[in-house]
Amino acid sequence: MTWLVLIVRLRGAAPRYRRRVYAALADGGGVAVSGGVWAIPDTVMHRPAVDAAVRHALAGGGDIVVMATTTDNGASHEVFEVKLSERHTAEAEAITGRCTGLAAAAAAGCGRGGLSTDLHALQRDVRRLARLDVIGLEVVASAEAAVARAGNLPAACECRV
Numbered sequence: 001m002t003w004l005v006l007i008v009r010l011r012g013a014a015p016r017y018r019r020r021v022y023a024a025l026a027d028g029g030g031v032a033v034s035g036g037v038w039a040i041p042d043t044v045m046h047r048p049a050v051d052a053a054v055r056h057a058l059a060g061g062g063d064i065v066v067m068a069t070t071t072d073n074g075a076s077h078e079v080f081e082v083k084l085s086e087r088h089t090a091e092a093e094a095i096t097g098r099c100t101g102l103a104a105a106a107a108a109g110c111g112r113g114g115l116s117t118d119l120h121a122l123q124r125d126v127r128r129l130a131r132l133d134v135i136g137l138e139v140v141a142s143a144e145a146a147v148a149r150a151g152n153l154p155a156a157c158e159c160r161v
Helices: 015-027 047-059 075-108 115-132 138-150
Strands: 003-009 031-034 037-041 063-068
Touching: 003 015, 003 047, 015 031, 015 047, 031 075, 037 075, 047 063, 075 115, 075 138, 115 138
Parallel strands: none
Antiparallel strands: 003 037, 003 063, 031 037
């Protein structure tokens, strides 16, 4: 897999631009490697995050240097994949935990709030994670299965988790 390495330079930029740049990269599937250095898979799905980060950096008076890696092997690629794997694993485990909470609420038969709102949020989050998972992690597939099972909960329960 080819990666893009981004060097983010935002000296003197307003905090809101810094947050926007980092949020665009993090939400778009990038991983922080070290202070101001990010890596993101070089795929069509990840390009909008890079474009958004560059746009926000320029708006804040900073810039981003974007470099494509040239080989598919090497220690740097392993570091990027390990960091991405750790991040996606944590996100998938959080989604699975939220599904467990949703199932417990349904079993309790609560009558307040909106279970369907929570289910839609879970479905959105797992779709995003699956789309960005270029490694093919088993834990992401498990989170997808947990959300699918949560979709079969009794519709009568309206409990907010």
